[in-house]
Amino acid sequence: xxxxxxxxxGKKYLLSPHPFSRLLDVLREDLKLTGTKEGCGEGExxxxxxxxxxxxxxxxxxxxxxxxxxxxxxxxxxxxxYLTPIQESFLNCGGAQCGxxxxxxxxxxxxxxxxxxxPTHQEIREGLGGNLCRCTGYCQIIESVxxxxxxxxxxxxxxxxx
Amino acid sequence: xxxxxxxxxCSSAKSLSEALRLLEKGARPIxxxxxxxxxxxxGLLAPGDYVDILGLSELKGITQKKEYADSWGVxxxxxxxxxxxxxxxxxxxx
Numbered sequence: 001x002x003x004x005x006x007x008x009x010g011k012k013y014l015l016s017p018h019p020f021s022r023l024l025d026v027l028r029e030d031l032k033l034t035g036t037k038e039g040c041g042e043g044e045x046x047x048x049x050x051x052x053x054x055x056x057x058x059x060x061x062x063x064x065x066x067x068x069x070x071x072x073x074x075x076x077x078x079x080x081x082y083l084t085p086i087q088e089s090f091l092n093c094g095g096a097q098c099g100x101x102x103x104x105x106x107x108x109x110x111x112x113x114x115x116x117x118x119p120t121h122q123e124i125r126e127g128l129g130g131n132l133c134r135c136t137g138y139c140q141i142i143e144s145v146x147x148x149x150x151x152x153x154x155x156x157x158x159x160x161x162x
Numbered sequence: 163x164x165x166x167x168x169x170x171x172c173s174s175a176k177s178l179s180e181a182l183r184l185l186e187k188g189a190r191p192i193x194x195x196x197x198x199x200x201x202x203x204x205g206l207l208a209p210g211d212y213v214d215i216l217g218l219s220e221l222k223g224i225t226q227k228k229e230y231a232d233s234w235g236v237x238x239x240x241x242x243x244x245x246x247x248x249x250x251x252x253x254x255x256x
Contacts, residue, residue: 002173019172020165020202020212042200060203061195065174066216 004068008033009077019065023057024048026064027074035075035103039132046131049104050074056111058130075103078110085149086110092151095144097135104131109145119145165202169209178220184213191215 006013008031017026024041027033027050039047041060048059051073052066078084086109089095096102105128112119112127119127124145133141172192175181185191189211192198201207215221 018167018170019174019214020167020170022199022203041203043196061199063172063192063195063199063214065172065214066195068174 002065004064006064006067006070006072008072009074015064017064019063021064022060023050023052023062023064023067023072024059026067027059027072033074033076037100037103039100039104044132045101045104046108047101047104049107049131051107051111056108056130073107073110075106078106084110086113086144088153089148089151090141090144093144093147094140095136097133101131101133101135105133105141109148112145113148121146165205165207165209170202170207170212171210172212172214174214174216175218178218181213181215181218184211187211189213 002019003014003016004019006015006026008027013031015026015030017030024036024038027036028038036050036059037047038060039045041048043058043061046058049056050059051057051071052059052062053070079087083091086106090102090106095105108128108131112124116123116127121142124142128138128141128145173184175184181191190208190213192212192214193216198207
């Protein structure tokens with residue numbers, strides 16, 4: 001089977017999965033990056049969101065051959081030494097409850113925040129439109145996005161990552 | 163029930179001519195996955211050969227050429243030089 005080259009969180013992997021394998025399964029099972037969650041498995045819930053060459057995608061809908069030669073960022077790649085301001089804010093504002101939707105939410109917020117540091121309430125709702133949460137009722141999640149960079153560090157040392 | 167992976171072959175076309183060659187042999191094209199992957203996971207996608215045409219630069223955008231055929235197949239010439247009316251340089255909303 002043809003070898004595929006994926007760059008995940010800056011690390012290059014050579015794999016030979018079946019080309020129709022879901023990117024989600026390759027990340028979780030082959031690379032053991034289980035931060036990315038499977039919610040519905042049919043592109044409705046956004047729990048499996050990852051960045052693929054700078055675009056937010058549902059990894060359950062990406063056949064892995066489409067990720068050949070591309071850059072992938074998963075939730076594991078967000079924090080380096082310290083948590084990112086996005087994660088700090090989710091911690092502080094109660095933006096995570098059971099946690100299944102959180103990795104996808106974080107990736108969606110990351111995608112939203114890259115070009116829009118001060119999204120309006122409506123823009124946040126649109127940015128998170130592809131992500132379902134069944135616990136928090138979204139209020140705390142939206143608040144978390146609004147307060148990015150404004151809350152005290154929950155981990156006491158959470159320096160923003162450049 | 164999940165589909166049985168070995169029943170499916172899929173390759174990524176490097177050029178439009180390669181894609182057309184594979185299509186002629188009976189492969190079916192895929193360009194995204196939103197519907198295909200859902201059908202596949204449900205075991206409802208027909209087994210066989212598929213060709214991924216997502217990366218084909220020839221299929222990115224629409225170009226207006228000097229000569230064109232109208233809906234009756236009659237050839238016409240544009241007055242000016244060929245103009246690119248649309249390219250796939252979408253600005254990513256995110």
